Amino acid sequence: MAEPFYLTTAISYPNGKPHIGHAYEAIAADVIARFRKAQGYDVRLVTGTDEHGLKMAQTARNAGRDTLEFATEMSNHFRAMCERLGIGYDAFRRTTEPQHHAASQALWMAMAARGDLYLDRYEGWYSLRDEAFYDESELIDGEGGQRLSPQGTPVEWNVEESWFFRLSRYRDWLIELNETPGFLEPESRRKEVLSFLKGNELRDLSVSRTSFDWGVPVPGSPGHVMYVWVDALTTYLTGVGFPDRDGDFARFWPASLHLIGKDIVRFHAVYWPAFLKSAGLPVPKAVFGHGFLLHRGEKMSKSLGNVVDPIELADTFGVDPLRYFLLREVSFGNDGSFSAEAIVTRANAELANSFGNLAQRVLSMIFKNLDGVLKANLDETEADRALRADVSAQLAKMTEHFEALSFSEGLETWMRAVFACNQYVDEQAPWALRKTDPARMTAVLNILFRCVRDLAIAVRPVVPTSIDRLLDQMGISADARDYIALADNSWFDTLAGSSYRVAQPVGVFPRLDLASENAT
Template sequence: MGEPFYITTAISYPNGKPHIGHAYEAIAADVIARFQRAMGRDVRFQTGTDEHGLKMMQKARDLGITPKQLCDGMSSYFIAMCDNLDVSYDVFIRTTEERHHTASQELWRRLEANGDLYLDRYEGWYSVRDEAFYDESELVAGEGGDKLSPQGTPVEWTVEESWFFRLSKYAEPLLKLYAEQPDFIQPDGRRNEVLRFVEGGLRDLSVSRTSFDWGVKVPGSDGHVMYVWVDALTNYITGLGFPDETGDFANYWPANIHLIGKDIVRFHTVYWPAILMSAGLALPRQVFGHGFLLNRGQKESKSLGNVTDPLELAERFGVDPLRYFLMREVAFGQDGSYSPEAIVTRCNAELANSYGNLVQRVLSMIFKNMDGTLETFSSAEADDVLLATVFAACRDELPREFAAMNFSGGIDAWMRGVFACNAYVDEQAPWTLRKTDPDRMRAVLLTLFMAIRDLTIAIAPVVPTSASKVLDQLGIPADERSYAALTGADWYMARVATGEKLGAPVPAFPRLELPEDAA
């Protein structure tokens, strides 16, 4: 096995069905996981649901069911979303699992043993929707003059007995972390926001609640449940078997990437590392806060009536086209926008017309004019130039950009390889060579066959099902589809030696049509 690589998404709060933001994060994490697997890494990919807290209890009460019944029903929608969007997670964690309670309570005991927990009275502003505490200085005024959180959510004054975590003790260690590991928080804009927050001073954090009981019980403190964010963050080590620090934990921790939305960066880059420091555990290597996905430039909300079911979107346009659009269209880390028109335009221009049509017409010509036979051929300088161009895009440029999580940039490099192939087809005109120079026609088509193989392996993390179908048509063995295979020189002759012929190709990316109700 290769070097371990552990990636997590934020765990989703299942008080409602998944929306496009959940899908965006899951798809992005899956692209990273698949890319790292293709690079030869031993990948562990974890996602899940965050099932405790006041919101869940209130929602269950409104529905007339127990919180556990609500969690069981709603978490199934998130599992279905991941499965239907081809998200290749290794672990789906639910915070209501017994193993998670065990892990959270052990982490609590370690904080207590380090002298970082004390009992006091909490008075302050709390947002039920965010499950977060806010200082008076952080609040903003709503339209009616009501106080709102920085996220624009309602807050209420809360008074109750609470356990506190000595967060203030960790301000200097955190600033030292940010200085010594500038990549710990990415993108840089998120890092700067957190830096300013911590430099402004940290107050101790209320980490238990007594006003409700739906959560992980605080060890030795009757009537207290853990603040939902303490238990939620623990999920990243629960899934590795903590408190057992052997096995998966020893192999995969610390995480390489916590992939999260920009609205929860503070929890992951201030609270979480401070808790881990207190518990004597290693810190994750990077927290990446991606941007929001906007519907025609607007944030989705029920009041605007623009909330999108990601599975309906996938059913309408296809899973792989949706995945491609999201990774191609949005500069990762920034906010991005989508619409049915944009999906159709982007995917038709690039997947259907450029790449899909290239694959279809080349394989069709090999099937019709060469009886599907692959053979040795004499190359010309033009062939070498094309293969060098595609090789650079697939082996060098795309992996470099994907490693930096610049997915749109990596796909842009890949498209340059696709465009080079299409230009080569037009220049060489194999349909004319069929009559004037059959040997040259074969060389042109087989050069393109080699280029298509490289292009397809390179883009597979983004469009896994479609890429697999194309590679099946090319006859590429399943164990020769990693990025390492791109550097091999003998694969083509091995393919020729099998004597297997190509069959009639099946289109991988048919053109999309804009639904009548999309406008």
């Protein structure tokens, strides 16, 4: 049986429509899922919407809407984004679903049974925008002496009866966990969390509210609803069937990877592991906090009018070019910037001109000069063997980079293999060999056909729709497009010995024009 791989995105807060940051994370998660599937893993990808909390209730009330009706409408925008961007999730969970309420209450009762919950009075600083508590030592001064969170969001002094979680009990264990190699990446996030854990007395965490009722009810405590982050984080358990501990939960938990934005690392590397430890459940194997996307170097905000709709971007530039750009342009884990010009430049230079043109030239020459017929068992020269070895080595490095979530570096390595193929075309000049040495031309084109197929399969997790159109034209069956197929040395002989013929090819990566500045 295939090894399980359970991957989650952050659970998006739908008090507004999805923006490019949501799309960036969803695309990265989808690429990871497709990549791991191509390696032979049994992958489960879960995403969803976190619909509780005061901020959600206030947004609905200000719009004159029923809260659940509003949450449903907004959640559907996130589903639509996933559909438009080709995000192949296995489950989309909403925190308003009955199963999720049952899962959250089961987690709560497990923490209570451990003696980690107690009733007290909460007094402290709270950021509505972050749905987070902050210690006095963490606050910064804003304009006019206003107190702000470390994220720069307004905070208010809050006083109410609350259930508390004994977070302080887990400080030493949390330090040890976050020092474990591979648990929290990249290194910069790990340093931030360890600095927080080692530099502060870890205070117990307020985990319920009485000032509003839009949330999961606390078992046996009328008038209390769970702190939205207890509820939201539990979605990762709900995604594999919890509170049922058999079936999918037994197979997929603990999660292989939580993919999140850098602004919510503390919730995932401090609070969430402590909740799970208290409840007697295994902690996730890894958490990765990626960076932010900036628009032309500026942080996006409604007040600046530079918030970008990812669906508009996909409509303008195409889904696959957008997916490729976001993972190629930005070193994953760091902040990065995008613009319409950058998307067009990158997509044209690498997808259209370099790889797309390579595939188009090779298939066109086979169609025109060989009547579309492939030939096996042809003699290879040292140059042929060197190209195939180079492509194979570069794709092996690409796989290593993708396993480390270094997508930009992996795609840079893939491009080196593409460049090697284009250089080989220029050096071998099959158009000239057609007159001087037809047999050698045949060998060159068949070598290139093999390399194009390998390059296509390798990059398929990133640009799946375009690559499937290419592989359809190349006669590569749908069940032979994963990474395992790259190790098959018999595929070409089998294809060449069949009735397959290369037809007049159709390009799959057309050049883009900077047709509209409106979306970006």
